Amino acid sequence: MRPPAFWNLEPGRFNLGRVAFSPLGWLYGSVTARRVAQPATYTAEVPVLCIGNLNAGGTGKTPTAIALIQYLQSKGLTPHVISRGYGGSAKDLTRVDERKHSAREVGDEPMLLAAFAPTWVCADRTKAARAAQEAGADLILMDDGFQNPSLHKDASIIVADAQRGFGNGSCIPAGPLREPVGAGLARGDLLLTIGNAAAQTRFDTFWGGVVKLSHARAELVPLQTGMDWTATPFLAFAGIGYPEKFFATLRAQGATVLETHALDDHQPLTTALLQRMEADAARLGAQLVTTEKDAVRLPTAYRRKVLTLPVRLEVKDWKEIDALLNRLLK
Template sequence: MRPPLFWNRPADRPAWQSRMLSPLAWLYASATARRVARPPSVNASVPVICIGNINAGGTGKTPTTIAVTQLLQDLGHTVVCLTRGYGGTLDGPVLVTPKHTAAQVGDEPLLLAGFADVIVSKDRGAGVPMAMDQKPDVIVMDDGFQNPDLRKDLSIVVVDATVGFGNGFVLPSGPLREPVSTGLARADMLISIGGSAAQNSFDATWGDAIPCPQIQATLEPLPTGMPWDGVKCLAFAGIGHPEKFFATLRGLGAEVARGEALADHQPLSDALMTRLEAEARLLGAQLVTTEKDAVRLPPSFRAKVLTLPVRLKIKDDTDLRAALSKLGLGQT
């Protein structure tokens, strides 16, 4: 399901749909406020870092979780990631292994498991004992900013600078899980992801509403030795904003003959992949997808699809390192 266009209208010129849905938005925001006001029921014996958002949908949380995890590992710390496993059938708690599938634990946990131990638990608090069994120095939680069950020591909100906070309204009037003012008041840090033009536009629109330190970052293709220049592609992506993936390929010099924008976390069925393979053959194109989508590929298609990985590049991580040091997570 693609987000409605009226969610991206300017906040000072809301669409009639936003105004019409405002009573429902008020109820949603009130319910969220009551939930986040509950005191945590679980306290881990190590620091807990939450990578979350106030937008519904993808903003770049998983690349940010990977970047924070790798920074902590570079500082000498053992990290365990905790996630609810969106889209997976297993309630958990369960330690993700190579035997698991995306259908069982979700695509993001499988991707994260390439960097650290990952615990999937629909009940975040219930996943803490299993996380602690791995003897971590720190738990990094992918998503869960609005979940009050587990005490958080550092909350990082992630936003896509291109989209920003949309029209500034709460669901279903807009794209937000909670109002910008209340959400960012609980955040310790904001990471905005995008190029310089997007960052400038985001700051011009939302800069005055940001009460916490803001870090700028970009998603950069990971050099793999693959010469993309001139490669004709049929690209497909089931991420928050597939168009960005297609633009990244074009920026590397690839010819995107067609881009198939799938729903976020959409299952890659044999029927879908057979259709895409047939279309690619007719176009004389190579199938290409994202790292997150690649873990959902049926086994028979994994050798037929190229993957373009991206990594978060933080412009200046001084504030992030300072926040980690305050938690006793500086260089060991």
């Protein structure tokens, strides 16, 4: 289900939806506050770095995890990833094997992350952390779970989309937030905003005044694969938190995008849905294209029919992240 448009209206702007749902939003935020105040039930023997967010839906946590994995590996470290495997059916502790598992079993994000580092899926994050440290991790990256108190976090990076910021500033269902901005930022160690220069300026305009913690900036850039994106028209589809960002990135490569399909985040790519999009693409004389995260959910029969535009996180300055990692690993 796509979030309502009023979630992402500027804070301070009159918003009937926000007003109507504000009592429920206050209640949601209060419940979250009580939850995060609970003491952790397990502390790992190696540092745990949480990559989380305040907003419901995608903000760029997976590209952030990939960038951190590669950065840590370049320093000779062995990070492992733990995830609850949202969207997957696996109930027990599972080490993700992209040759053996499917996104339907372990979730699309763990499938993507497993190509870069050992990745463990379990609804109980404490079990996943134990398994990771026993398997040789010297640092655990916790994918999401900023509001989950069960596992002690040695540090947390809060990831935000610079263009959307924290939406209208209200909690679900009055806005996109899992918890109030001030309370969430107070528990974080570093804020990472993702977007181009204009988006970063917009974020500073609306939210700069509430940011009291270390702040790093990054941008998602297409991975250069040698693909000529100007050579053919496309029908683009994406089931991520912010599909429009993918469509804009594709167009920025010079691609002619004839039609777009904005799907729900993690939406199953059924054969029926793909057949309809394939027929639409044929009618337009277009090529199907999607994101990396969506591509891991494709049925085998469609993996050669759909192109992928991979992106990577380009951190503007690693200074603040380095300082955080140095504190964790000293």
